[in-house]
Amino acid sequence: xxxxxxxxxxxxxxxxxxxxxxxxxxxxxxxxxxxxxxxxxxxxxxxxxxxxxxxxxxxxxxxxxxxxxxxxxxxxxxxxxxxxxxxxxxxxxxxxxxxxxxxxxxxxxxxxxxxxxxxxxxxxxxxxxxx
Amino acid sequence: xxxxxxxxxxxxxxxxxxxxxxxxxxxxxxxxxxxxxxxxxxxxxxxxxxxxxxxxxxxxxxxxxxxxxxxxxxxxxxxxxxxxxxxxxxxxxxxxxxxxxxxxxxxxxxxxxxxxxxxxxxxxxxxxxxx
Numbered sequence: 001x002x003x004x005x006x007x008x009x010x011x012x013x014x015x016x017x018x019x020x021x022x023x024x025x026x027x028x029x030x031x032x033x034x035x036x037x038x039x040x041x042x043x044x045x046x047x048x049x050x051x052x053x054x055x056x057x058x059x060x061x062x063x064x065x066x067x068x069x070x071x072x073x074x075x076x077x078x079x080x081x082x083x084x085x086x087x088x089x090x091x092x093x094x095x096x097x098x099x100x101x102x103x104x105x106x107x108x109x110x111x112x113x114x115x116x117x118x119x120x121x122x123x124x125x126x127x128x129x130x131x
Numbered sequence: 132x133x134x135x136x137x138x139x140x141x142x143x144x145x146x147x148x149x150x151x152x153x154x155x156x157x158x159x160x161x162x163x164x165x166x167x168x169x170x171x172x173x174x175x176x177x178x179x180x181x182x183x184x185x186x187x188x189x190x191x192x193x194x195x196x197x198x199x200x201x202x203x204x205x206x207x208x209x210x211x212x213x214x215x216x217x218x219x220x221x222x223x224x225x226x227x228x229x230x231x232x233x234x235x236x237x238x239x240x241x242x243x244x245x246x247x248x249x250x251x252x253x254x255x256x257x258x259x260x261x262x
Contacts, residue, residue, distance in 0.1 A: 015255045018247075028159055030170060037168035039161060042224040054249075085249040087256050089237050093173040095245045106220055114226045118185075118216040124146045125218050 010051055020092040021047070026062060029094045031105065034083050040105035041113040043072075045094065057082055059096055078104045141182055151223040152178070157193060160225045162236065165214050171236035172244040174203075176225065188213055190227055209235045 010016075019027050025047065031040045043061040045053070049069055052060040059072040059080035073079035084097035106113040116125040141147075150158050156178065162171040174192040176184070180200055183191040190203040190211035204210035211229035218225055237244040247256040 009254055013254045015249070018256055028173060030161055030173065032170060039163060039170065039226060042159060042161065042219065086245045086259075087247040087249070088173065088244040089239050089241070089246065090244070093245070095170060108220050110220070113219040113221070114217040114224070115220065116218040118146070118218070123140055123144045125149055128217075 010054060016047060016050070018091050019047075019050070019087065019094070020090060022092070024064075026064070027092060027094055029059075029061065029096060031059060031080060031096045031098050031100075033100050033103075033105075034097050038112050039114055040080075040098070040100055040111070050094070053082060053096075054085070059098060073101060076104075076107070078102055080105070141185060147178060147181070149222050150178075150181070150218065150225070151221060153223070155195075157195070158223060158225055160190075160192065160227060162190060162211060162227045162229050162231075164231050164234075164236075165228050169243050170245055171211075171229070171231055171242070181225070184213060184227075185216070190229060204232060207235075207238070209233055211236070 021027055026044045029043050029045050031043070032038065033040055044064060046062045049060050049062045052069060056071070059082055061070050061072060063070045079101045080096065080098035081101070082096050082098055086095040086097070103111055105111065106115070115128055117128045119126045152158055157175045160174050160176050162174070163169065164171055175195055177193045180191050180193045183200060187202070190213055192201050192203060194201045210232045211227065212232070213227050213229055215228035216225065217228070234242055236242065237246070246259055248259045250257045
């Protein structure tokens with residue numbers, strides 16, 4: 001979406017400071033599928049992840065468990081093409097509108113990571129077949 | 132959605148332990164509007180907020196800035212009726228599917244809190260009129 005923007009212009013922009021990075025320098029990121037509007041997953045970004053996402057045009061997150069940048073789908077092939085990036089009123093949440101390659105966002109092989117629903121009968125979470 | 136479930140049954144359930152509460156005892160919560168599927172906002176819950184939400188059937192969050200439970204809309208009237216609660220694969224994100232009273236979720240008077248879009252022309256965030 002912005003492959004031709006010089007990185008110097010991006011890094012110098014005040015837009016990066018509009019993001020309310022938390023004490024770990026991270027911001028939560030929601031990925032929503034263009035078209036279906038399904039929520040696919042939530043992840044985290046630091047500044048480098050957001051810059052890298054803008055440059056590549058595909059989602060690059062910061063993995064807290066592995067403490068490194070992760071190009072989503074680099075192993076599975078389930079990349080996310082970023083069509084829009086939004087920021088919330090407080091600057092502390094980012095929303096990516098993405099095209100999900102193969103329609104599979106979850107490492108468990110599901111379309112969406114949000115596949116457990118609270119069930120008031122069993123008083124527990126149950127897997128839903130259809131997001 | 133669960134007004135008749137005794138609180139003792141809810142508190143005793145293993146479902147609460149399936150949620151990966153962070154070091155502050157919180158979990159991020161995405162609110163998505165039923166029907167439009169618009170993402171309205173992101174907030175946080177602790178155990179008490181989730182239990183209170185289940186009992187009331189309306190969204191009750193934990194405000195990190197004010198360090199207390201907040202019944203969404205208690206002042207503005209813009210309450211969120213909870214239709215479904217989902218948990219992600221890792222247990223560290225909750226999704227509420229809600230009916231948004233008056234269609235206004237944001238304290239700034241907007242339908243959604245996600246009303247700023249990254250603009251590759253100005254290299255900055257700009258307000259979008261239509262979510």
